[in-house]
Amino acid sequence: MQTFVRFVTDRHVTRATGGWVIAKDMSDDAADVQRVLAGDVEAYAALVDRYYDRCARFAIRMLGDRDDAEDALQATFLRAYRALHRYQERDRFSAWLYRILVNQCRSIAARRSHRERVFVREEAVLLNAPARATSWAGEDEEIVQRVLAELDPLLREAFLLKYIEEMSYEEMSALTGVGVSALKMRVKRACDRLRDRWERIKDD
Amino acid sequence: MTHTPWRRRAASLASASALAVLCAVSVRGQDPDPLGRLDPNSRFAIELIMDSASTAGLPTRPLMSKVLEGISRKADGRRIVAVVRTDFGYLKTARATLGGVSEEELAAAAAVLEAGAKPSQLAAFRVRQRGRSDLEAFTDWADLLTRGVPRDDASSAITKLWQDGADDATFHNLWKSVQSDILQGLNPGTALQNRVRETPGGPTPRKVKPPEGQQENQSSR
Amino acid sequence: MIDSEEHPYVEWIAREARRPVLTDSAARARLMAAIRAEAPRALRRRRWAGLLAPRTLMLSPLGGALLAAGLVGIGVIAGRFVHNRDVRAADGRSTTVAVTPQLPVSDTVVQFVFTAPRTTRVSLVGDFNDWDTNRTPLTYDGNVGVWTVTLPLSAGRHLYAFVVDGSWIPDPRAPLAPDGGFGHANSVKIVGGSRS
Numbered sequence: 039m040q041t042f043v044r045f046v047t048d049r050h051v052t053r054a055t056g057g058w059v060i061a062k063d064m065s066d067d068a069a070d071v072q073r074v075l076a077g078d079v080e081a082y083a084a085l086v087d088r089y090y091d092r093c094a095r096f097a098i099r100m101l102g103d104r105d106d107a108e109d110a111l112q113a114t115f116l117r118a119y120r121a122l123h124r125y126q127e128r129d130r131f132s133a134w135l136y137r138i139l140v141n142q143c144r145s146i147a148a149r150r151s152h153r154e155r156v157f158v159r160e161e162a163v164l165l166n167a168p169a170r171a172t173s174w175a176g177e178d179e180e181i182v183q184r185v186l187a188e189l190d191p192l193l194r195e196a197f198l199l200k201y202i203e204e205m206s207y208e209e210m211s212a213l214t215g216v217g218v219s220a221l222k223m224r225v226k227r228a229c230d231r232l233r234d235r236w237e238r239i240k241d242d
Numbered sequence: 243m244t245h246t247p248w249r250r251r252a253a254s255l256a257s258a259s260a261l262a263v264l265c266a267v268s269v270r271g272q273d274p275d276p277l278g279r280l281d282p283n284s285r286f287a288i289e290l291i292m293d294s295a296s297t298a299g300l301p302t303r304p305l306m307s308k309v310l311e312g313i314s315r316k317a318d319g320r321r322i323v324a325v326v327r328t329d330f331g332y333l334k335t336a337r338a339t340l341g342g343v344s345e346e347e348l349a350a351a352a353a354v355l356e357a358g359a360k361p362s363q364l365a366a367f368r369v370r371q372r373g374r375s376d377l378e379a380f381t382d383w384a385d386l387l388t389r390g391v392p393r394d395d396a397s398s399a400i401t402k403l404w405q406d407g408a409d410d411a412t413f414h415n416l417w418k419s420v421q422s423d424i425l426q427g428l429n430p431g432t433a434l435q436n437r438v439r440e441t442p443g444g445p446t447p448r449k450v451k452p453p454e455g456q457q458e459n460q461s462s463r
Numbered sequence: 464m465i466d467s468e469e470h471p472y473v474e475w476i477a478r479e480a481r482r483p484v485l486t487d488s489a490a491r492a493r494l495m496a497a498i499r500a501e502a503p504r505a506l507r508r509r510r511w512a513g514l515l516a517p518r519t520l521m522l523s524p525l526g527g528a529l530l531a532a533g534l535v536g537i538g539v540i541a542g543r544f545v546h547n548r549d550v551r552a553a554d555g556r557s558t559t560v561a562v563t564p565q566l567p568v569s570d571t572v573v574q575f576v577f578t579a580p581r582t583t584r585v586s587l588v589g590d591f592n593d594w595d596t597n598r599t600p601l602t603y604d605g606n607v608g609v610w611t612v613t614l615p616l617s618a619g620r621h622l623y624a625f626v627v628d629g630s631w632i633p634d635p636r637a638p639l640a641p642d643g644g645f646g647h648a649n650s651v652k653i654v655g656g657s658r659s
Contacts, residue, residue: 201477236472307590314594325644346619357641385638
């Protein structure tokens, strides 16, 4: 049970790029927005730099396809740019931006038709298979993508917002327009599915 | 209000009071930020929908009107969002079905869909008739559906009238008489069939074949 | 924050998913190029906020006199409307300047009628007054026994309803618009068509 052993020892690894808002970030965002609205297009590059990677991570985890994720990112940052005059300073820019991102991901997912189902192989088999060249980091990431792709999109979205973006339920509710209790249920169901999946394969 | 030299006093007095009423009722947008009355969640959701609408070249005025209606009705923010989202959907479908029509006609067509017509039934109106506005036809159609006239009956009646070049007055009178019958208790589908038969130059009733060469209707209204 | 009670497998998935992803710098460059191409747009005012700008209309003397004399029903006084501009004088007081009569403004004066006893309270709500229940009260006409109000409406399609003692009621004399989700149907008024 190599996989199990690995993540038990990894439990103490610190999280990468966690956290949502620091006061400094907020005032930077607001200042940059003001500059863009005053005509400084390059100030928008600062905003993009600050959020692109984080948004990319969400888009890739959510959509499972790099091209789709790129489309989502382009559309998100373009829309955000066009709608910048509607951004209110009292709201968090990241939350405002993520609302657009989540919606873009939904649109793109909806537009995808006839996608082949991700061929899922059991982790146990994968561990023994020769490493395949992917544009992503490694086989762990590929496993994670496949596992996430198995989740129903709304469950996946809630799971990602909660555990990857580490938002509070209130923030998620504001973003998605869905009630807190419904979101809690979705996250729980996502975890249940993942757990069930583990139960299924661990005995192989 | 200052007087301008060319007004007579008597008229100006009467005008002033009339003006006061009219100005009071015609000033729009007294609230500079009506969306501010929504909770932040709903506000954001609606702003996104508005953005999608204007990006798609769809009118946002009807959507904004729905928001204001919902606020005035003291509806829950999420309900308002749902209504706006639904409306947006119908506007999109109407646009996809009809192509480029005026804002008003688009909103009226969306109402026809919302009332229950199928997009394929709306598609017959895609072929534009020169200089004609379908506002009256769509409005009456949506009303008939809302009052319970069976979907296909309403669609074929309105479509046939339109294809035969019926004018706004014909549509309006048909609507008026059907409405009156329904209010008096007649079954909506029956009411429509009765009045359709009577309408001069109107469509052939579904179950009766007109004799060759004869005028459809002799009776006057 | 991961619930420490959460299943270790789930935690592992989450932790792996949280790892940063490689992004394509070319895609980012394309994005900024697209943004720069759109530069002027960021400065544009809200496309739809203009709808809420206040408008005032003033009647010419003839129109005003006609109205005061109660001779206006559903009819067109389009040619009589004069747009007045509010002009700030040098000392900041606003004066009204009559612009020379332009092409007919496409506004039509419309009368709304609702039959109800004198003891009710009736007002008009619609897309022309932001559905504000207080803005357009009707007045009771004792001679005819109805509640009425007259106001100018822009050409096109308008949704409206009457608020009668607090209840929203569609106009029995007008076509219905379907219930959009607020639980009641509105009425439709078409202005400026061949009928009016």
